[in-house]
Amino acid sequence: MSDLYDLYQEMILDHSKKPRNRGSVEDATNQAHGHNPLCGDKIRVTVVLEGGVVKDLRFEGDGCAISTASASLMTESVKGRSREEVDRIFSTFHALVTGQKPDVPAEELGKLAVFSGVSEFPMRVKCATLSWHTLQAALDDASDPVSTE
Amino acid sequence: MSTGVRKEFDVSAIRAEFPALSRSVYGKPLVYLDNAATSQKPRCVIDAITRYYEEINSNVHRGVHKLSQDATHAYEGARETMQRFINARSPKEVIWVRGTTEAVNLVAQTYGRSHVGAGDAVVITAMEHHSNIVPWQMLCEEKGAELRVAPMNEAGELDLEGYQALLTDEVKIVAAPHVSNALGTVNPVQRMIALAHERGIPVLLDGAQAAPHLEVDVQDLDCDFYTVSGHKMFGPTGIGVLYGKEALLDGMPPWHGGGDMIRSVTFEKTEYNDLPHKFEAGTPNIADAIGLAVAADYMTKLGLDRIAKWEHELLAYGTELLSGLEGLKIIGTAAEKASVISFLIDGIHPHDAGTVLDREGIAIRVGHHCAQPVMDFYGIPATSRASMAFYNTREDLDALAAGIVKVQELFG
Numbered sequence: 001m002s003d004l005y006d007l008y009q010e011m012i013l014d015h016s017k018k019p020r021n022r023g024s025v026e027d028a029t030n031q032a033h034g035h036n037p038l039c040g041d042k043i044r045v046t047v048v049l050e051g052g053v054v055k056d057l058r059f060e061g062d063g064c065a066i067s068t069a070s071a072s073l074m075t076e077s078v079k080g081r082s083r084e085e086v087d088r089i090f091s092t093f094h095a096l097v098t099g100q101k102p103d104v105p106a107e108e109l110g111k112l113a114v115f116s117g118v119s120e121f122p123m124r125v126k127c128a129t130l131s132w133h134t135l136q137a138a139l140d141d142a143s144d145p146v147s148t149e
Numbered sequence: 150m151s152t153g154v155r156k157e158f159d160v161s162a163i164r165a166e167f168p169a170l171s172r173s174v175y176g177k178p179l180v181y182l183d184n185a186a187t188s189q190k191p192r193c194v195i196d197a198i199t200r201y202y203e204e205i206n207s208n209v210h211r212g213v214h215k216l217s218q219d220a221t222h223a224y225e226g227a228r229e230t231m232q233r234f235i236n237a238r239s240p241k242e243v244i245w246v247r248g249t250t251e252a253v254n255l256v257a258q259t260y261g262r263s264h265v266g267a268g269d270a271v272v273i274t275a276m277e278h279h280s281n282i283v284p285w286q287m288l289c290e291e292k293g294a295e296l297r298v299a300p301m302n303e304a305g306e307l308d309l310e311g312y313q314a315l316l317t318d319e320v321k322i323v324a325a326p327h328v329s330n331a332l333g334t335v336n337p338v339q340r341m342i343a344l345a346h347e348r349g350i351p352v353l354l355d356g357a358q359a360a361p362h363l364e365v366d367v368q369d370l371d372c373d374f375y376t377v378s379g380h381k382m383f384g385p386t387g388i389g390v391l392y393g394k395e396a397l398l399d400g401m402p403p404w405h406g407g408g409d410m411i412r413s414v415t416f417e418k419t420e421y422n423d424l425p426h427k428f429e430a431g432t433p434n435i436a437d438a439i440g441l442a443v444a445a446d447y448m449t450k451l452g453l454d455r456i457a458k459w460e461h462e463l464l465a466y467g468t469e470l471l472s473g474l475e476g477l478k479i480i481g482t483a484a485e486k487a488s489v490i491s492f493l494i495d496g497i498h499p500h501d502a503g504t505v506l507d508r509e510g511i512a513i514r515v516g517h518h519c520a521q522p523v524m525d526f527y528g529i530p531a532t533s534r535a536s537m538a539f540y541n542t543r544e545d546l547d548a549l550a551a552g553i554v555k556v557q558e559l560f561g
């Protein structure tokens with residue numbers, strides 16, 4: 001069971017049960033839908049982007065514990081960040097959950113480092129990255145929904 | 150082979166014939182409850198495939214040499230075994246395909262394209278696997294025809310009156326599952342076929358989930374087409390059977406063109422081969438056809454009636470066990486069911502449940518089971534599904550129930 005506790009760390013369980021920044025922001029400038037066909041999870045991310053900075057964002061939709069916690073922790077970690085910073089955090093996060101060596105020390109990810117256990121569960125990587133792909137689509141203002149497949 | 154008629158249905162002796170069942174997963178004994186996705190294979194099937202490659206491997210229907218004759222004999226003998234297994238009238242009615250998906254596509258692309266026109270309709274049901282939706286959708290889109298969906302009730306039972314109401318003059322074919330993979334429902338197919346035949350409409354039955362569990366008699370059913378996936382009935386992957394009534398198959402245009410499906414070819418004109426070869430272009434999957442016949446014989450020796458009886462016991466036991474767990478809801482509660490239990494655990498996503506159970510060595514399926522419209526019907530993204538075969542035991546279900554309690558503890 002030890003791998004399981006690495007995957008479902010306390011903070012992940014907490015965020016999955018009590019997600020932060022759930023719902024949609026009023027006056028959103030950007031938004032996108034995401035879909036993980038494998039587990040049927042759907043998510044929508046709404047963002048207020050001002051001068052290239054994420055002023056506010058929220059997410060809505062139901063998903064598994066990993067995807068819900070990931071969306072919740074993502075909203076906390078990117079608020080106030082520039083587009084470039086968001087991209088850098090995601091690429092570091094992506095490396096972490098896929099078991100590659102991140103370019104920057106994992107500590108710089110802050111709370112997001114709790115997702116390190118995902119790398120032992122390749123089937124769950126898409127759950128952890130769905131919200132991030134959706135956020136990127138929102139920042140690109142893509143009109144087509146993103147899909148993890 | 151040690152599978153002669155036994156007095157008792159000796160599950161532990163049967164399990165010993167399936168090598169994969171004795172392996173462990175993450176240090177725990179494997180509890181394999183994902184049989185609706187694919188079944189494990191008995192030693193005799195694995196050996197038959199190996200023996201084919203070691204001893205008689207060669208191409209069929211074209212060699213004068215010994216190996217080719219032996220391979221052709223084994224391959225056509227396998228067809229006759231499958232003919233007996235589903236009780237078709239003639240081996241000409243048994244077409245080798247890769248599985249149910251290919252079988253449905255074959256019928257949609259040949260019978261369908263030559264009989265369904267603009268303004269016509271095709272009837273399917275609310276509990277289809279995607280492979281009995283998409284080929285018909287493609288056909289209807291191409292022809293400007295209508296795809297009608299027969300309704301079901303909350304229990305996952307077909308609404309026969311609703312079905313009957315759809316059977317108007319426009320309908321050119323009905324395609325329905327004998328047994329639903331997502332819910333386990335056994336459909337009242339005899340009644341459905343009779344109602345369609347009253348109006349002269351042919352019926353295709355998707356038998357992917359029926360053949361592993363119940364005796365299939367295509368003459369008794371009087372269905373016009375029937376599909377079997379070998380890998381779900383303890384045979385190899387990549388092989389299956391399309392049954393069709395000879396008169397219908399005879400009247401259908403061929404599908405794939407190539408070698409073996411022809412009698413003579415000039416650049417001006419090709420004469421097609423007789424049934425069943427007309428629908429079997431190219432070098433076939435010889436080894437797996439032979440393996441599938443061995444699987445069918447294995448099931449016949451175990452006894453289809455005894456298989457069904459044991460699986461009913463497992464289904465009843467599992468249903469009672471799981472319904473007794475707090476916060477667990479079974480999806481699909483038809484009166485007539487095969488040994489499939491789809492369920493939801495309160496507040497816990499199936500994907501999380503599946504991951505935790507996996508680490509306990511318990512293999513179940515989580516997701517939409519290639520039946521997204523069924524999930525939409527219940528307004529859920531996914532379910533967890535335990536599906537049993539005759540080699541499963543009450544202990545397997547006990548392990549599942551204990552695993553679910555662990556899932557609830559972790560996420561509680």
Ligand SMILES: Cc1ncc(COP(=O)(O)O)c(C=O)c1O
Binds near residue numbers: 250281329355357378
């Ligand atoms: C009811 C049903 N129909 C069709 C299929 C498709 O069968 P195959 O993938 O073997 O072609 C399946 C398999 O998942 C099934 O359960």
